[in-house]
Amino acid sequence: MTNLKTSPAVYDRVYLTCPGRNLVIEYIDGYCDNEGEYLDEWRVIDLDTGEVFAKDTVPHEVLHTASAMTRVEGSPKPTYVLEARKHFLFKDVPLADKLRHIESHAKDLEHDFKLQADSRCPLDVAMQEYNTMYNHRCWYQEEDGRWEIDFDAC
Numbered sequence: 001m002t003n004l005k006t007s008p009a010v011y012d013r014v015y016l017t018c019p020g021r022n023l024v025i026e027y028i029d030g031y032c033d034n035e036g037e038y039l040d041e042w043r044v045i046d047l048d049t050g051e052v053f054a055k056d057t058v059p060h061e062v063l064h065t066a067s068a069m070t071r072v073e074g075s076p077k078p079t080y081v082l083e084a085r086k087h088f089l090f091k092d093v094p095l096a097d098k099l100r101h102i103e104s105h106a107k108d109l110e111h112d113f114k115l116q117a118d119s120r121c122p123l124d125v126a127m128q129e130y131n132t133m134y135n136h137r138c139w140y141q142e143e144d145g146r147w148e149i150d151f152d153a154c
Contacts, residue, residue, distance in 0.1 A: 005033040018070050022048040025059070025066050044069065087137040087153055090130065097147035101134075102126045 008030035016023040024047055029040045042062040043055035054065035067078075090098070102123070109122035138153040 006031050007034075008032050008039045016044075016066055016070050021046045023053075023066070023069065025062060027059075085140040085150060085153075087150060088139045088141075088147075089137055090135045090139060093139050093147045098130070101147075101149070102130055105129065 008028040010026050010028050012025075012027040014025045016025065023044060025042065025044055027042050031038050041055045041057050042059040044053040044062055044066045045051065046053070053069065054062045056062050103126075106122040106126035109125050112118070113120060113122055134149055134154065136154075138150050139147055140150050141147050
């Protein structure tokens with residue numbers, strides 16, 4: 001019977017485009033007989049040669065190394081790209097958030113109407129405006145669960 005060596009498990013692996021190398025970013029976790037220790041780390045490794053270019057318990061430094069290794073000469077400096085939001089219709093917004101928006105708008109209109117001596121009902125106008133102006137896919141949900149209007153999508 002052969003005594004098999006223990007190796008850490010590979011849980012995630014992302015293949016990188018790097019001419020002349022078979023680079024990956026991978027997450028490994030488990031005991032390694034060859035190293036004689038427990039490994040729990042992210043690393044950039046060439047799968048053909050076994051050369052490790054970066055390793056850390058958190059992916060930040062590993063990602064930075066991988067980025068530098070795979071950047072094409074002359075390519076533009078990385079810039080922030082705004083995350084695309086998934087937009088919803090007004091009818092898909094929960095009632096509590098609809099009421100919060102309409103109430104806030106109605107209170108603003110109430111103030112404006114008093115200044116202008118306008119006799120219209122601010123609640124009626126607010127509901128009508130929300131049903132016309134914001135009745136398309138311009139609603140999104142914040143991380144805290146609140147629903148808001150993306151005015152750039154209006």
